[in-house]
Amino acid sequence: MTGIVAQICLNSVVAGLTVSLVAIGFTYIFRVTRVFHLAHGAVYIAGAFSFWWALSQSLGWVGSAAMALSVATILGYIFEKTVYSPLRRNQTNQSISLIASMGLYVVIVNALALLFGNDNKTILDPVTGTIEIGSIILTRVQLIQTVVGITTIAAFFLYLKFTKSNLAMRAVSDNETISKAYGINTEKERTRVFIAGSILACIAAILRTIEVGVDPHAGMGITLTAAVIAILVSRLNALLVIAFTIVLTLLQNTVEWFLDAQWRDGITFLILLVAILFRTEGIISYNLRKDRA
Amino acid sequence: MNYFLHISVLLEIYILLALSANQKVGLSGLLTLAQAVFYGVGAYVTAIIITKLGFSYWLALPVALLTCVLAALVFSFIAGKVRDLYFSLATLAIQIIFFSVVYNWVSITNGPYGIAGISSPEILGFKINTPGSFALFGGVWVICVVLFYVWFLKTPLCRMIQATRDDQIAVLSLGKDPNYYKRVSIIISAVIAGVAGTLYATYATYIDPSSFTLDESILILSIVLIGGAGGIIGPISGALIYILLPEALKFMQMPDSVAANMRMIIFGLLLVLIVRFKPKGIFGKYLIQ
Numbered sequence: 393m394t395g396i397v398a399q400i401c402l403n404s405v406v407a408g409l410t411v412s413l414v415a416i417g418f419t420y421i422f423r424v425t426r427v428f429h430l431a432h433g434a435v436y437i438a439g440a441f442s443f444w445w446a447l448s449q450s451l452g453w454v455g456s457a458a459m460a461l462s463v464a465t466i467l468g469y470i471f472e473k474t475v476y477s478p479l480r481r482n483q484t485n486q487s488i489s490l491i492a493s494m495g496l497y498v499v500i501v502n503a504l505a506l507l508f509g510n511d512n513k514t515i516l517d518p519v520t521g522t523i524e525i526g527s528i529i530l531t532r533v534q535l536i537q538t539v540v541g542i543t544t545i546a547a548f549f550l551y552l553k554f555t556k557s558n559l560a561m562r563a564v565s566d567n568e569t570i571s572k573a574y575g576i577n578t579e580k581e582r583t584r585v586f587i588a589g590s591i592l593a594c595i596a597a598i599l600r601t602i603e604v605g606v607d608p609h610a611g612m613g614i615t616l617t618a619a620v621i622a623i624l625v626s627r628l629n630a631l632l633v634i635a636f637t638i639v640l641t642l643l644q645n646t647v648e649w650f651l652d653a654q655w656r657d658g659i660t661f662l663i664l665l666v667a668i669l670f671r672t673e674g675i676i677s678y679n680l681r682k683d684r685a
Numbered sequence: 686m687n688y689f690l691h692i693s694v695l696l697e698i699y700i701l702l703a704l705s706a707n708q709k710v711g712l713s714g715l716l717t718l719a720q721a722v723f724y725g726v727g728a729y730v731t732a733i734i735i736t737k738l739g740f741s742y743w744l745a746l747p748v749a750l751l752t753c754v755l756a757a758l759v760f761s762f763i764a765g766k767v768r769d770l771y772f773s774l775a776t777l778a779i780q781i782i783f784f785s786v787v788y789n790w791v792s793i794t795n796g797p798y799g800i801a802g803i804s805s806p807e808i809l810g811f812k813i814n815t816p817g818s819f820a821l822f823g824g825v826w827v828i829c830v831v832l833f834y835v836w837f838l839k840t841p842l843c844r845m846i847q848a849t850r851d852d853q854i855a856v857l858s859l860g861k862d863p864n865y866y867k868r869v870s871i872i873i874s875a876v877i878a879g880v881a882g883t884l885y886a887t888y889a890t891y892i893d894p895s896s897f898t899l900d901e902s903i904l905i906l907s908i909v910l911i912g913g914a915g916g917i918i919g920p921i922s923g924a925l926i927y928i929l930l931p932e933a934l935k936f937m938q939m940p941d942s943v944a945a946n947m948r949m950i951i952f953g954l955l956l957v958l959i960v961r962f963k964p965k966g967i968f969g970k971y972l973i974q
Contacts, residue, residue: 428770475957484964486770487716491910492960494903498953506946612899616781623774651789658785661778668775669766 395527404645406534408638409541413596415637416630417589418618423565423628424585426486427476430493432593433611434500439464439594440606441504444513461594468590472583505608514605537599544595565628620664690816694888696928697823698881703908703920704830705877711914711971713870714850719776720905722783723753723875725897727882732800732892742806746883753879754872761868780899787894799893803886819888830877834917846870907956913969922968
């Protein structure tokens with residue numbers, strides 16, 4: 393039993409690291425731009441399919457990853473510039489950008505399904521092999537996911553620490569108008585956060601693709617989990633996002649082990665519902681939200 | 686001919702769903718991502734009462750609608766607590782919880798295998814089990830709901846519902862309870878979606894959880910937003926576009942496998958373009974803000 397618990401914990405930490413890449417991107421986009429970016433799932437899937445396709449065309453791991461990152465970055469940039477930015481200039485509210493985001497998601501997912509089919513695609517030359525540490529088994533894919541996940545998160549922290557972007561993003565998140573008055577280029581910060589979020593989502597997509605493959609509809613589930621984290625954390629703090637994601641993944645894996653895989657989403661969203669209704673300001677924040685009925 | 690009648694039945698079901706979503710989105714300003722829950726509750730309660738308890742459609746119908754009203758009370762509690770984006774997210778959560786429950790509660794819903802053998806309604810010994818008779822039966826329901834809205838949109842109650850949508854503080858200042866008007870609106874919406882669910886269950890004679898997913902809720906919302914929220918013509922035209930689009934694609938010699946995805950691409954694109962350039966929708970009266 394101890395072995396099983398340890399294995400579940402390890403699997404949750406590794407999976408949580410991957411999911412947290414999507415969650416950090418989603419949280420930063422949501423908090424900085426106020427866009428509930430469901431199309432983040434479309435960016436994720438587009439990145440995964442680009443990687444899978446490039447790999448099947450013998451572009452190699454590095455070439456395929458570079459192609460996937462380019463596609464995801466361009467997509468995130470196009471979404472912001474052609475849809476979200478004009479909507480913001482028209483002073484539309486969050487619900488409108490949510491609807492636009494749903495539309496973008498539907499378009500991209502169905503376009504990918506049209507191009508590649510609805511079935512699950514796995515890579516031709518998968519990474520195999522395991523490492524045994526006592527009674528715990530770590531697959532080589534999990535090792536890659538852990539190393540790449542930690543490296544990416546470290547790079548993101550370094551980016552926040554050594555550039556002015558972190559402060560600027562916080563300022564825009566707090567008050568966009570005052571940020572503009574103090575000379576911050578808010579448009580640039582918004583674009584940056586969309587690009588950074590898309591890159592993080594794409595890396596997560598690549599890490600998931602080498603493990604389980606990709607199908608066109610796999611993006612919504614992971615994006616919704618990221619959305620739950622964004623609401624629960626309600627702060628622009630990547631460390632908290634990572635911690636919450638790992639705890640949530642642990643809970644999901646426990647539910648999956650003891651009940652059924654299909655209950656995991658139900659339990660996740662029950663937590664979201666309770667948080668929205670009874671802890672409306674999020675679990676961490678102390679500022680009351682202004683949109684209570 | 687049968688195919689044309691089959692399309693007519695689907696159109697009627699989606700018109701009912703669109704009008705029900707319009708009640709929440711267009712008249713109350715509550716952007717719901719869980720309209721498929723009421724659709725599913727109506728369908729599942731009907732299916733369970735008919736197949737497991739052996740009762741007729743006419744007994745299943747009021748029980749299904751009553752269950753929808755109870756579910757609507759949960760939604761109105763949420764609408765009383767949060768609004769705007771957070772209301773949408775709460776409904777999204779309910780939609781996913783509903784799917785999990787329906788999928789996993791195998792002893793009642795038969796889980797992923799669904800419920801088969803749902804018998805058709807009967808009126809005075811005449812069984813409604815052909816596409817033609819169903820198209821007529823569904824048509825009667827649509828006419829009833831449309832006539833209801835022709836009357837309802839002019840009532841003081843509807844004006845108060847719209848006032849709650851537009852300015853909740855003003856409604857409070859008149860000494861009225863905004864939550865009461867939201868509750869009434871959500872109940873009306875739930876009942877109409879429940880009727881669509883009972884129709885679908887008895888027409889298809891088989892239901893499973895895949896018909897009541899988040900995708901379905903997004904689709905119903907999209908139909909209203911594309912057609913236009915707030916009136917009667919908008920939701921009906923949205924449903925017409927959604928149902929007739931694949932027929933137009935077939936006319937262009939597009940194979941079925943491509944047409945299904947192409948329909949969703951066009952629909953998604955329409956949604957983005959409408960939000961961007963014509964936020965009221967094609968025939969809408971209310972600008973969602």
